Amino acid sequence: MSEHPIRLVLEDDLERARFTVLLRWLLAIPHYLWLIVWSVAVIFAVIASWFATLVRGRTPDALHRFLAAYVKYATQLYGYLYLAANPYPSFDGGDGYPIDLVIAGPAPQSRWKVAFRVILVIPASVFATTLVGLPGWSTSGGTRGKTSSLGFTRLPDLVLLAAVLGWFAVLARGRMPRGLRDLIAYGISYGAQVWGYALLLTDRYPNSDPQAALADIPVRHDPAWLEVDGVLERSRLTVFFRALLAIPHFVWLLLWGILVFLAAIANWFAVLFTGRVPEALGRFLSAYLRYQFHVYGFLYLLANPFPGFVGAAGSYPLEAVLATPGRQRRWTVLLRVVLGFPAMALTSAFGAVLSAAALLGWFASLATGRMPLGLRNAGMLALRYQLQTTAYLMVLYDAYPYSGPALRGEPADEEPPSAQAISAFG
């Protein structure tokens, strides 16, 4: 498939100025005002663009340039606010900002897709809401959500939470953790594609695949990883009843989970005193993790077949690949629950992404018999983070969960604990 007409370009070195980070949301006040003014103009421009595109089958050049500049500017501003870039952005959405967009010129568009754009954009907007929020949308509402007069800044979902965690990390270290930066960049990239689609810059549907959002995906050697086969075909019958079919597994997960809870406590004590996971406990906890993620893979439509009940390695298309636990630093073991709070918060936000991907995938699979690759990979990112968080909290490993899109390298089984892994907030 050809490249998406709206692509993110990221040339950021992760270095941040602590002082501007501290005051970032205040420093951006002039931009808020400018964004509001520009947004008013965009409302009229997009209405004109809709009529023109509907009649001509192509957006007029001037309108396309104007709307593209607006989307670029908003992307740069979000990048600045969410700490995905360091320098203060310009007010014209010009080229050269460390987080920027490349937007292709006007191309012929299907008139049907233009006519019904407002409806067609709804599924993408729902998904974007879980990542970055959209004007006028709120998944959390009430005390957490904030909407400006034009509804443009706003929703504390995955990206905002990543930015808040990044804010603390930057103030402490002067560097943005790459996992958080890449996660934010993914969210911003998807949001920009949704806006580009809504504003008629393209009729290509937004791509939710995290692997496709960034040009440079790191290779990771994490001890806990999630792999899945390439099969996207889904049985409509089992998709329709998926949540109900998983009920026996929920019961078994619950029963097994009681023992796992006790085993995890025993494991915590064992690692605290010996620095190592006892072999039998490691096997027991790993088997449960494998089983748990087989079930989640089935439930969230990331894999098709009904899973078995024992968590056997290699028995399911979606596999939690778990390295042999190595030595761990005892102070991180002692403080594991406290250290795990940021990851738990992020896991919770990833949960919304996972649910949205599954819900949209449910409709898509029923309609086409296939799970869209983008949604599958977005779900995989969310579930991988959940796996790594669970393994971290079970004290199987002390590698901190990594939140950004990544490729898998072979894990080093006896790798000594790295300071980067422990403190990176992934």
Added chain:
Amino acid sequence: MAEQPSNAGPAHTRLWVALFTAAALACAGLWAWAAHALWHSTVPAGLKLPYVDPRSFFSAHFLARSASYERFLDIDAVLREVVLIVVLALYARRGHRLMRESAAGPIGTGMLLGMLGFAVLWLAELPFGLAGVWWERRHGVSHQGYVAAVIEGFVGLGGRFLFVSFALLLAMGLARMIGRLWWVAAAPLFTGLALLSTFLSIYLIPNTRTLRDPATAADVRRLARAEGIPGTRAEVQDVHRYTTAPNAESVGFGPTRRLILWDTLLDGRFSRREIAVVSAHELGHLAHHHPLRRVGWLALFLIPATALIALLTRGRGGLARPEAVPVALFVFVVLQLLTLPLWNIVSRHDEAEADWSALKATHDPAGAQALFRHLATTSLADPNPDGWAYVIYADHPTIVQRLAMVEAWQTRRAR
């Protein structure tokens, strides 16, 4: 020395045949004895029900309306069952192809096939269920919405999935452990689970609360003493969001024995005397151990049913193999449908005993007559349904039969 032809083989076989026949006869005798014991009733053996003309209790308009109302529901039910059998037959034939959707072992795959069987049934039954909802709404018997009905059915399917998974886990587990004779162990095991479920059923009923109305509570206490089960607790189940139909039930045994009154019975439409008759009827079930007797009948059904399933699934390698599950499901559901008239005979027998028990406890035939008339009018129940519908679907005596029993009780009392 030349060898003599041996007669040991045929003699041995004859011995086994004789032993098997004797054991089968003994089992059949035991089965019949148990059925006879369960059939015992306190309704006088020679009780003759007098003829009751429904027109003397109900208007011609009501009789016509209720007959029309029930006929539609009966036909809807028959059509649903025909479709159900056809769908299950197709599933029995082709359902094993869905094994490709499983990465689980034999039992897990069997569970999947069992659940998908129920899912297919639910989909096939859905139009008929919605037709029933439409008909009930049209007649003001129910005000449940269509979407709510679908969602409720879908959520309820989760309970059925859990049930079938657990049942298959046990049955297939036994089949894998002990082979062809799995049913010998399965029947008592399932009976034991049914007993446990009956014992715990009060905890499985949603939206219940303690009966607070002092007058009704006092009546229940008095009637429980009269029925010989003092101290039986009464609870109210909130169902008014789904239906306007009045009802009550009796659940549990021993310490979990409860009388459940629907809140639609207590909404002011029924008099205190009528509610007392309903309470006495349900207490009658408890006094005569009907919940336990139902488990006994279930055991008598399960023994031949599981044996038949074991026999008919041999063609697919027996119940130890997942491909046999669709066949087992088909056999089980068809057996249930075929034995439905027998279940109804047993149920009507118990209900008649509970009615008789209520008359003895309340000594209020006028209250009972008023109740039965009132029940019929609020539920739009046909007092004298068609014969075929009565045989297939009536798990209670008809309203006319119940009114006749009241008259029979009065006649006996007058002697």
